[in-house]
Amino acid sequence: MRIQRTNDPQDEQLFDGPANRAAQPKTHHDFGPWFHNLHLPDGDQTSPRHPMGDYPASAWAKIRRALPESLEDWSVLNVGCNGGYFCLELAALGARVLGCDRDPHCVHQAQWAAEQFGLSDRIKFRQMHVYEIARSAERYDLVLFMGAFYELRYPALALDIMAERADKTLIFQPFSSISPFKNQNSAPMQLSTLEGLGFEVSSMGQDEIFICQRHPDSSALPQAWDPQCAAEIAAAVGPRYHRIERPARPLKN
Template sequence: MNPPDMPELQQRIDELAPWFHNLHLPDGTGGRVQTCPDHPLGLGDFPAWKFEELSPHLPADLAGLAALDIGCNAGYYAFALAERGARVTAIDHDPRYLAQARLAQESLDPRQRVRFEQADVYDLLHREQAFDVVLFLGVLYHLRYPLLALDAIARRVKPGGTLFLQTLTAPGPDPARSPAIPDDVGLNDRELMTQPHFPRLAFIEHRWAGDPTNWFAFDAAAVEAVLRSCGYEQVERLTDELWRARKPGEAEAPWWDRGTLDRIAGKRG
């Protein structure tokens, strides 16, 4: 498919506004048109700079691997994963963002190596396919049921596979420099829960940054504790708000899942 010509392309970009990803789309004459040059949140050329933080931690060659981008928005990372050779599934629950991704795909991924699908993160409970690499970037704090989503995702990461999670966080001390939390908190030791290093989820009743879809701010200790409890080993903080979590090669269902997730998924009574 040829890239759309410049005036038509700009018009189609405008029709799908507002954009969150600033994609640089070929205009067919050797130039590029940016989809979101003035980011509404003042994020600059987003997510190019955010991808630069992630990029060195992703294998340069993803050929033969299956990748999943959850909350893919207009597809910036999904196209980048396909560029490295992965077979990519990219999901988002918002059809407008997927329409943006499909417009971008005409020029950035004409061979359609990325499969875009409208789906909710919770729909992953009903799926069977597992992935070597999963991106879950900028979505966690938007969720009303964050642990259900993380458990659904953990099921879709292959044994030995990797999850990359990025989230806006609540302030908190660096878990790497904090005292360990004991395996068992005594019934009357609740004072420990008020200590700054105790994992914390702040619940946002109304709005965060003017956005009523922001429900929880995890602090870094909570991100890491929750990832471990989802069954990942090697939970590594790569940057301030970006983590890599590896699933063990021999992954079993976590001890606390006695069929609960299957029942939520309607798989057994």
């Protein structure tokens, strides 16, 4: 089946059924090259000689410790999902997951992987750009925004959009320079930005993984939802921008 643009108001391509190709490939080699090293049910690995080691399993080990034991009834958005590793892990914990990537090659990889693990009923994939998410009214308990920030032309705008859609938790990995772990100014700058968006950073790893929890008090109203800032986002992403309204809650005594 040839993939075509949908009539969805978001104008995205949706990958949520059986493989969208005339003949479904039988092995991961048909989908190569892979950036995510998946340990497949048959024992094969998709990228066993990954330059970063067993990635992203190494990053997931840090993230997993910050999440509840079960994500049943949680909704999750994974932006820049690539080959789908994080989508698979989150779905295995019980979450309903939407994985987005602008690269159709990655989306096909991720969809195929979900089928191999028997998780297609819990994960949907869309080929769309990060800025297009601003046109959707969907909100999520958890937003995973990793490995895409540094590639964007307008990264601050993308972070505003992701923060607006995270109801409980935002997991953010900026990779803010060519050698991010050697940039001593990067972490304080990102920390300040995330706090300004209404989050408490509960964990910050050496590999720039920020675990952020939504601040409960109205005094921490995110700057992205200030009317002036909302107007700026709308001007940037176009007239179909869907602002997420959050009523202010009284401060706790």
